[in-house]
Amino acid sequence: MEALNRLSSNGTNQTRGLRHPPFRSPPQEPGATMRARGDTRRSSVRGPGPPMAAPDPPDREAADAAAPAVAVTDADGVVTAWSPGAERLLGHRAADVMGRSVATLLLADPGGDLGGDLARVLRARAGWTGFAEVRHREGHAVPLRVRVSPLSAEGGEARWLFSAGALIPAHGGEGVADEALTVLLHRSPMAVGVWDTELRLLWMNDAAARATERSLRDQVGRPVTEMPEGFDSPGLVTTMRRVLDHGAPVIDHEYPWRSADGRRSRTLSVSFFRLEAEDGRPMAVCTVAVDVSRSWARERIRLLGEASTRIGSSLDVMRTAQELAELSVPVIADYVAVDLAEAVPVRDEPLGRLDATEVSVPAFRRAGAASIHEGIPESLWARGEAVYVPSASPFTEVLSLGRSHFEPRIDVVPGTWWDADPRRARVARETGMHSLMITPLVARGETLGIAVFVRTENPRPFDKDDLVLAEELVLRAALGLDNARQYTREHATALALQRNLLPHDLGGAPAIEVATRYLPAHLRDGVGGDWFDVFGLDDDRIALVVGDVVGHGLNAAATMGQLRTAIRTLAYVGLPPGKLLGRLDALALRLVEGDSGSGHPQPLNATCVFAVYDPATRRCTMARAGHPPPALLAPDGGVTLLDLPAGTPIGVGMGAFDFESLEVVLDEGAVLALYTDGLVETRDIDIDTGLDRLRGALDRTGQPLDELCDGVIDTMVGDRLTEDDIALLLARVRPSD
Structure with missing residues (x-):
């Protein structure tokens, strides 16, 4: 206890010689009004033991800044030692707190719930771990994670070791989190919050503070029912209570959020899981929220799911192609055309019998087309008509090679393939086409045609994610087209047989x-x-x-x-x-x-x-x-x-x-x-x-x-x-x- 006594004399000595158990994580039940409900399991620490050998840091100021927040009290809770770390954390100098009850630092009446719990802990000689709000020298509350451990001094005199860590990083520091955890929690786009067993906020990261539009200092200790307007508090309370009571996590629970003025809204996907002590007792519930309102992956899954039910159900070639075009507008493109090759006969007259022009040949038939513009001004051909393309063009290359053509920025200038297709070049300029994708309709190893995706009003060029989505969508449509083609062929054969019979x-x-x-x-x-x-x-x-x-x-x-x-x-x-x-x-x-x-x-x-x-x-x-x-x-x-x-x-x-x-x-x-x-x-x-x-x-x-x-x-x-x-x-x- 000699090292601890030196702390009480000048308040600046180091506490390296103290032996105390490490903090337990995570927390149990903190209180915005400092109710010391915590872990009252008896500590195994019986004394300080021999000092730990460690060299003095070369920089005394840096060492003081890194010192832990530690205090020692007598059996009645009167402060007898106060470390530099405690002064740095709470602003109180050792001379200000020595000889005073530690309860006077708490944001509660010493005779209230905290005082009663603390007195019980001290009388029972039991250790305690939990959360508390402590009064800073400037008057504001500082939420802390606190551990109280019994010490035995010479002659059997009872003493207590109070060690604490800040929940809110001070002056850009990391508080109780190490650097990796700080990066994860404070720079993560996910909103993370920790709530005690009474569903009062213990801690939240920067993303959560931005989502609620309030700082951690303004909200710590508040129950979830006092969250800012726009959050579905009743739904959150029900889910969080269930997780705390039963322990089973809830993943991807969605609920809407709307700003107080009603102008902004979003959809949040929240996951909940329980934080438990070493013995399995529930100590807190953690929430992790992600804004999925504009999740491209989510939109992609929705679109592909809709494609599974909408495309190809009719077993009609023309209708299946039109379903693909309509489903893709405007989610992927502003204009989509589906052109089928000779492998999928749309009309009785084969394309090979049609006359070619000076610059193009009839390579496809237009089976589907959709646009955000009325009348589809981007399309040169109506459904069912032959589509002419230059003999050497991205359209014929996609058909012959079975690989997509990706042109995120259309440049209708001399020296490009557009020179050989003046009609398309004119329409591209007139309608403002600026981004192009052409994907093959491939089913069972055979290319059935192509799908053309164009952006005009949407200013964002196509990217690789757009291409992947278009290819997946077209793949599903191609299978539907192939089924429709086979059905049409078999149906025609059966009908011909029956009519002959x-x-x-x-x-x-x-x-x-x-x-x-x-x-x-x-x-x-x-x-x-x-x-x-x-x-x-x-x-x-x-x-x-x-x-x-x-x-x-x-x-x-x-x-x-x-x-x-x-x-x-x-x-x-x-x-x-x-x-x-x-x-x-x-x-x-x-x-x-x-x-x-x-x-x-x-x-x-x-x-x-x-x-x-x-x-x-x-x-x-x-x-x-x-x-x-x-x-x-x-x-x-x-x-x-x-x-x-x-x-x-x-x-x-x-x-x-x-x-x-x-x-x-x-x-x-x-x-x-x-x-x-x-x-x-x-x-x-x-x-x-x-x-x-x-x-x-x-x-x-x-x-x-x-x-x-x-x-x-x-x-x-x-x-x-x-x-x-x-x-x-x-x-x-x-x-x-």
Whole structure:
């Protein structure tokens, strides 16, 4: 204690010989009104021990400035030693505080909460670590991190060692943080704050002070509910309490901020985590906030996410290209054009058949264009038109090499590639184009076209980040375009196959008049397996067929062709409708069995209605296999759904049994309607409701059959996109000669 006693005599001696435990970090519960709630675990320090050998610093003034803030008190808290570091930190000279209670330096009444806690600590001989506000000699508050450790002097006399460090750096100093931490916290763009367990501010860095527009000295000790107007204090309190109570951090919690005058706003992303003592007790909560209002990475993620849902959903080449252009304006560019090469046919006429000009060749077709300017003055071509480019230009280079062209500053002057493209150069000058990017539309190793990005009104030139974003966006669009291209190709193939398989001459016969309609579905697989057929049999009888193969695409169309051929064959040998459908069912099973050698047999499932009309007797015999019932329009009006047994679909395996048949007499002028379920059933309309609507749509006597057919389609379908193929066959009995 000899070294400590020397401190009390002149207040300038060093405290190198003192042995005391280091500060614990982080804090527990500081108080703006100096409530000494802290760590009251018993200290293991029992005495100063032998002095530590260390050379005196060569510069006494520098040594005094670096000295720690230390004070020693007796058992009752009366100051008996005061270090130069304490004088430097608080402004009080040793002569001013010697013999006074340490409680008088605190910003609280000695008899208040702090006085009570301090007295309890001193009586219990327990160590204490926490935060306190101490009165500076000039009267202002100085927030400190304080540690109180018991000392044992000779003869058993009790003493206390008070050591403290500043929370706020003074005179440009680093306080309790080392240089690296100071750089991180004070020069970081992230706003960092530390709050005690009562959610009062202990410390914040410069970025946080700028965000709140108040200094640390003005806010330290204040609860979060007294934060400046514009912060979502209730939301912060709830989140901070949850982190303190449960310990689980909260990452990237967003909330809005608006200035008091309402003119400025921003979105803050705040993360919260709990600071704990060595034994796991919560001591404080730390907040780290970042302004994400104009985060380019955030905007990039948003744009790419939107692209995933908007681009390519229609499986239409032109629409997909237009979606890319519209999504990119104005986020990336002021004007965007999407031009497709010959690999993606937009029109029937190939580009290679178009004549070239003296300076350019037709290399693309304009599939999409968007601009911030009404009328798109930057575009020389309308959607669907051929786009001409010089044979040697950035456009052809991007197409052939598959690499982007990056021209952050457009310079339309002699000696550049613009010389070979005078029309584009004129438009560039007239519209103020100053920055250009051209990116290839590459999918599965094939370049499908290019996307052109231009800035006019936005004064900032494109940078590499813009190019990366454009390339990522175009890559997603290219996949959508390729899917649309393949779908268009397969759809056209399936439609061509189906049209070739469907009958071309359905003039009927002298006995009946026939009208038909076919509508493919507006779905990914497009054309399905719906079909109709009318053909003559022996004795002037007429066969009428409508069927529906489950599924869409080429397989369904091919299966439809097989079934149509099989029905004709079975009908030619004279099988009646019920027996014919039984044989067709058995044949379908054999077709599947024959396909089993591939290892992946495809089940065949279809519905069908087959009718045979005999004009000699006016009797019509019909049977159906899982198909909607035929409808009959009487000559004098009134529509009846024929009570024809439904049967099972073709391919179920009931071929050992004949299907039940129904025979009706058709009067002159009667209309028999055969159709597929796509006409009467949708996702939103059940089949019973659809059948009721069909009766109303058919109940129109005296109309020409083609007009009646169109009227039924208009009433049942209208402008909606069809979810399933639709086939409709109307047959009217002609008057007998």
